[in-house]
Amino acid sequence: MPVPEPGPGEVLLKVGGAGACHSDLHLLEVPAGARSFTLPFTLGHENAGWVETMGPGATGFEPGDPVIVYGPWGCGLCMNCRQGIENYCQTPGKPSPGGLGGTDGGMAEYLLVPSTRYLIPLGSLDPREAAPLTDAGLTSYHAVKRSVHLLGPGSTAVVIGAGGLGQMAIQVLKALSSATTVVAIDTSADKLKIANTMGADEELVSGDDAVKQIKDMTHGQGAEVVLDFVGINPTLTMAAQVSRMLGHLTIVGLGNAALPVNFNSPAKECSVASPFWGSIPELIDVIALAQAGKIKMLVEHFPLDSAAEAYRLLHDGKIAGRAVITPND
Ligand code: NAD
Ligand code: ZN
Ligand code: ZN
Numbered sequence: 632m633p634v635p636e637p638g639p640g641e642v643l644l645k646v647g648g649a650g651a652c653h654s655d656l657h658l659l660e661v662p663a664g665a666r667s668f669t670l671p672f673t674l675g676h677e678n679a680g681w682v683e684t685m686g687p688g689a690t691g692f693e694p695g696d697p698v699i700v701y702g703p704w705g706c707g708l709c710m711n712c713r714q715g716i717e718n719y720c721q722t723p724g725k726p727s728p729g730g731l732g733g734t735d736g737g738m739a740e741y742l743l744v745p746s747t748r749y750l751i752p753l754g755s756l757d758p759r760e761a762a763p764l765t766d767a768g769l770t771s772y773h774a775v776k777r778s779v780h781l782l783g784p785g786s787t788a789v790v791i792g793a794g795g796l797g798q799m800a801i802q803v804l805k806a807l808s809s810a811t812t813v814v815a816i817d818t819s820a821d822k823l824k825i826a827n828t829m830g831a832d833e834e835l836v837s838g839d840d841a842v843k844q845i846k847d848m849t850h851g852q853g854a855e856v857v858l859d860f861v862g863i864n865p866t867l868t869m870a871a872q873v874s875r876m877l878g879h880l881t882i883v884g885l886g887n888a889a890l891p892v893n894f895n896s897p898a899k900e901c902s903v904a905s906p907f908w909g910s911i912p913e914l915i916d917v918i919a920l921a922q923a924g925k926i927k928m929l930v931e932h933f934p935l936d937s938a939a940e941a942y943r944l945l946h947d948g949k950i951a952g953r954a955v956i957t958p959n960d
Contacts, residue, residue: 635743637686642744647758649737650677651941651954657885667732675736676702676728677766679758697753699765702728703908715911740958763928763953768917771800773909778879781855782808792860793817793826795953805830806925845873862886871897930955
């Protein structure tokens, strides 16, 4: 791709790392007629790197500064955007994240970032390692944040799907509430082993047995917080079965199945939400957590030429943590 020229207020980023997210696999499956982008299109919505050049009028950063890029680009002017909640921009058609529909993403040597407000300084963190913090990290952080008040001593949080996002969620749960028992559920024994190294207290194979064990652990009550990072029928069913009265059930995975909600299921007054990404202030929190050594992504690097291979491995469940494409290595 030609190197883009930053216009007024824009920034040209030299890409250090661009994470391969499972959402990209969902995007690749969208039928041609329903696409929100035109081909050729560059993927990569989980980006970090170094400031290359500042467009006319853009200030506050110097060439060479290591930065991470906030992904859901909103209008910047609506009530939500002005609070940094650009993931819930109120302007129709927004947010339009680069690499996820709309403009090109970060799986290229250079990425055009529309505004300096999307750049968060990384300090001593390496962009190649840090890139997943801006989606896997931020999305998980935001999903956990809505439930922190439920995570007191003796509480239980269930993480379904211990892949890129789930592994981050386990660490965030432990960082924000060390008193919470974190239960990881996955179909893969390898992922469950990794979940343990990330701080999970219990690792369970996905299915009916997991439901029974969580019920036993919680004296029949269920878990205060259930986070589903898959979102298919079997996982939503499990999530509802282990939900607790007055608890939270949070659907993050884009498996696109529907959760039946009626008087008896999920548990009474359990609130269900489907959050999308996170806010700019939350990304600043996530970077602070990483700088403090409280959260760290398990990263595998791939040169740009091997990006397709990275997606193949992700599709087959063979990426241990997160695949990160490094276009300038
Ligand atoms: P990933 O491929 O890294 O991880 C998915 C994990 O789920 C894997 O470990 C896999 O073994 C596990 N899994 C699959 N089927 C399962 C089952 N039946 N029971 C238990 N575990 C199962 O994917 P990721 O990048 O972490 O993304 C996870 C999901 O979150 C995707 O659907 C992605 O599109 C979505 N996502 C949502 C947002 C958002 O803002 N809501 C943001 C990013 C990603
Ligand atoms: Zn993503
Ligand atoms: Zn807006």
